[in-house]
Amino acid sequence: MNTETVRPAVTELRLSAFKTHRGVTLPLTRLTLLSGESGSGKSSALQAYEILARLGSGESLARAVGEVAGSPAACVPAGARPDAQGRRGFRIGCTVDGPAGPVSLDLAVQAEPELRIVGERLTGGGETLLTTALTDPDRPTVQAAWHTAGATPVTRAPLPDDRLGTSLLPLRVAGKTAGQRLVLAAAEQVVVALRSAFVCDPRPEVMRGAGAGGAGPDCACGADGAGGAGRGPGVRRSGREAGLRGGSGKPGGVGGAAGTSGLRQRKGSSGEAGGWARDTEGARAEGRLRSSCDNLPAVLERTSQECARRHAVLVAAVREACAGPVEGLRAVRRQAGGTGESPAGAAVPAGLVGMAGPRAGVAGVRAVLDRGELGELPVEQLGDGELRFLALALVLLTGPEVLAMDPVGEVPSAHQQMTVMADGMDRCMDPRQARELVSLALRMTDRGHVRLLGTVRDPSVAEGLPGVQVLHLGV
Numbered sequence: 330m331n332t333e334t335v336r337p338a339v340t341e342l343r344l345s346a347f348k349t350h351r352g353v354t355l356p357l358t359r360l361t362l363l364s365g366e367s368g369s370g371k372s373s374a375l376q377a378y379e380i381l382a383r384l385g386s387g388e389s390l391a392r393a394v395g396e397v398a399g400s401p402a403a404c405v406p407a408g409a410r411p412d413a414q415g416r417r418g419f420r421i422g423c424t425v426d427g428p429a430g431p432v433s434l435d436l437a438v439q440a441e442p443e444l445r446i447v448g449e450r451l452t453g454g455g456e457t458l459l460t461t462a463l464t465d466p467d468r469p470t471v472q473a474a475w476h477t478a479g480a481t482p483v484t485r486a487p488l489p490d491d492r493l494g495t496s497l498l499p500l501r502v503a504g505k506t507a508g509q510r511l512v513l514a515a516a517e518q519v520v521v522a523l524r525s526a527f528v529c530d531p532r533p534e535v536m537r538g539a540g541a542g543g544a545g546p547d548c549a550c551g552a553d554g555a556g557g558a559g560r561g562p563g564v565r566r567s568g569r570e571a572g573l574r575g576g577s578g579k580p581g582g583v584g585g586a587a588g589t590s591g592l593r594q595r596k597g598s599s600g601e602a603g604g605w606a607r608d609t610e611g612a613r614a615e616g617r618l619r620s621s622c623d624n625l626p627a628v629l630e631r632t633s634q635e636c637a638r639r640h641a642v643l644v645a646a647v648r649e650a651c652a653g654p655v656e657g658l659r660a661v662r663r664q665a666g667g668t669g670e671s672p673a674g675a676a677v678p679a680g681l682v683g684m685a686g687p688r689a690g691v692a693g694v695r696a697v698l699d700r701g702e703l704g705e706l707p708v709e710q711l712g713d714g715e716l717r718f719l720a721l722a723l724v725l726l727t728g729p730e731v732l733a734m735d736p737v738g739e740v741p742s743a744h745q746q747m748t749v750m751a752d753g754m755d756r757c758m759d760p761r762q763a764r765e766l767v768s769l770a771l772r773m774t775d776r777g778h779v780r781l782l783g784t785v786r787d788p789s790v791a792e793g794l795p796g797v798q799v800l801h802l803g804v
């Protein structure tokens with residue numbers, strides 16, 4: 330095997346004790362769909378993956394769990410009883426395959442009475458590369474030991490108990506011995522895979538508000554996390570919060586965890602270097618698609634100009650999913666102070682794309698379908714299923730440079746593989762639309778640059794499609 334071409338990817342998700350799951354292991358291929366009855370734990374599996382991804386991006390444990398699950402107690406397995414000290418928690422993990430071979434990461438998290446990582450284990454190459462353990466409950470640190478294989482077999486040092494130790498290793502390990510280089514390779518492989526995740530939850534009601542001109546930079550739609558249920562990239566921060574961030578992860582290298590040098594500040598801690606909380610206005614100005622896809626018209630304007638071939642594939646897919654004729658899909662700009670529209674192909678400063686207000690000279694961007702003899706139809710007038718199909722198709726046809734995510738900048742994109750997570754992938758869609766979307770996902774994942782982990786109500790949408798793995802939960 331030529332390891333130079335292997336792109337790190339999560340190939341197994343372990344839910345040892347998480348919500349409704351106990352001792353569950355989910356093998357993940359390039360296209361995996363989870364199915365099952367309501368309450369079977371489909372969404373919970375994606376939440377566990379997202380918590381790992383956020384921790385890999387340098388987020389604090391409190392933020393990762395709070396954004397995804399709402400509260401630490403919500404992650405504790407149903408029926409779990411506290412011990413004599415009143416402690417309860419959950420355990421999750423994953424395996425990442427890549428140039429360093431299979432590398433396993435497992436976490437034990439104490440949810441009550443105080444949220445903290447009490448145990449972490451990183452294994453690969455037949456070695457235990459990192460272990461952490463809580464030795465003093467009164468200190469906000471864990472005792473870490475990582476593989477050295479030199480004059481000293483292991484190196485010991487305290488690490489903060491609210492951060493993923495694996496993401497901090499590139500800042501701590503010198504790489505002088507073969508053992509240290511193995512630790513670095515394994516840690517970087519895991520971090521690259523976890524940071525390459527994008528949670529996509531298109532919200533038709535928010536997309537319609539934006540398309541109809543109701544979503545400016547300061548509207549409520551853009552301030553709720555833009556990711557459905559308060560998660561995903563694009564969470565708005567105040568000026569003070571932005572000032573507390575540890576930059577954009579650059580000082581932390583691959584780990585992206587600058588600002589975590591020892592004891593953490595329990596309240597308002599600094600060092601939030603993960604890109605999941607990227608500033609909303611920055612994402613809008615860059616034309617980067619947010620998790621809720623509320624800025625889809627601005628992103629569509631950008632992508633249609635950057636790659637005509639990719640845009641043609643998107644139009645063809647939308648034609649198969651939408652009722653009525655579809656001859657084209659384009660973005661038009663509203664002029665500020667009036668109702669006129671102009672083609673989006675006209676020159677406009679990049680920083681003004683998708684923004685509203687008199688200063689920009691435009692009142693926003695609207696996406697329209699060309700219906701041929703029937704004229705143009707604003708996409709916000711499409712049905713919920715059609716809107717969600719359009720947004721998910723656009724995500725599958727793009728990449729990290731177009732999405733509001735934070736991949737590792739130090740690793741070439743050709744050596745990374747994006748994972749799209751889509752909960753309720755077939756929500757609001759009829760079987761024909763869902764089948765077309767899965768078929769498009771299969772074509773895109775076959776190219777090797779993207780993987781998909783989604784949940785579906787009806788697993789029959791994947792019947793007869795080779796390369797699609799359907800895992801039935803709750804059976």
